[in-house]
Amino acid sequence: MVKRVLLKLSGEVLAGSKSFGLDLEAIHSICEEIAEVARTGVEIAMVVGGGNMLRGRDVQTMGIERAQADSMGMLATVINALALQDVLEKLGVPTRVQTAIEMRQLAEPYIRRKAIRHLEKGRIVIFAGGTGSPYFSTDTAAALRAAEVDADCLLKATKVDGIYSADPEKNPDAVLLHKITYMEALKQQLEIMDAAAFSLCMENRIPIVVLNVLKKGNLHNFLVDGKKIGTIVS
Numbered sequence: 001m002v003k004r005v006l007l008k009l010s011g012e013v014l015a016g017s018k019s020f021g022l023d024l025e026a027i028h029s030i031c032e033e034i035a036e037v038a039r040t041g042v043e044i045a046m047v048v049g050g051g052n053m054l055r056g057r058d059v060q061t062m063g064i065e066r067a068q069a070d071s072m073g074m075l076a077t078v079i080n081a082l083a084l085q086d087v088l089e090k091l092g093v094p095t096r097v098q099t100a101i102e103m104r105q106l107a108e109p110y111i112r113r114k115a116i117r118h119l120e121k122g123r124i125v126i127f128a129g130g131t132g133s134p135y136f137s138t139d140t141a142a143a144l145r146a147a148e149v150d151a152d153c154l155l156k157a158t159k160v161d162g163i164y165s166a167d168p169e170k171n172p173d174a175v176l177l178h179k180i181t182y183m184e185a186l187k188q189q190l191e192i193m194d195a196a197a198f199s200l201c202m203e204n205r206i207p208i209v210v211l212n213v214l215k216k217g218n219l220h221n222f223l224v225d226g227k228k229i230g231t232i233v234s
């Protein structure tokens with residue numbers, strides 16, 4: 001069983017079948033899986049994305065300055081975090097949201113040692129606001145927080161089964177890779193996370209696990225039963 005995991009949920013996963021915004025049905029079913037794993041005693045920290053609402057780069061192309069656009073993107077992640085918190089708490093799991101940018105009326109500010117204390121007490125900690133700085137992604141925030149809370153792995157929850165040797169939609173010979181090294185991933189130019197996130201994980205030897213969070217039982221099977229699912233980069 002994994003003791004402590006950093007789970008990265010992208011905005012895309014929270015949008016479910018929609019192309020924009022929140023799909024509460026999808027969020028509910030993912031939260032049920034997360035809550036079930038939390039009840040087994042796995043400590044869960046989460047970093048949530050915001051791409052279902054706003055990506056800094058997209059807003060920049062509309063004529064808004066990049067740093068400003070990124071601030072808007074970071075706020076989008078807070079909206080997602082609050083939605084996740086509500087759904088998880090209704091499922092009976094204690095949670096705390098910590099934001100990288102202070103908004104004390106809504107959530108705690110990010111304090112590393114406090115986050116670890118929450119995890120030890122069995123609370124799910126949802127990190128929002130990314131790193132708190134523009135020009136970064138929530139993947140980088142996930143790698144950073146994984147290192148800071150000393151997570152055993154960074155689990156990138158996706159809609160696909162893992163990392164393939166090539167794009168399976170374009171190449172019929174593409175195969176699912178179960179285990180690869182950081183170096184192999186770099187050499188093969190497999191786009192798992194952006195370069196900043198990837199190098200943080202590699203430098204701090206944090207295994208990256210890519211798995212399909214939409215398949216029921218996947219989180220439990222990997223985190224609790226230790227089954228080999230998805231792709232592990234280590």
Ligand code: UDP
Nearest residue numbers: 011049050051055056070073130131136138
């Ligand atoms: N963002 C940022 N700094 C961070 C993390 C995120 O400025 O440390 C902004 C950036 O504009 C990004 C947006 O927040 O596009 C939403 O995050 P991301 O695109 O990583 O979300 P995801 O793709 O995971 O849904």
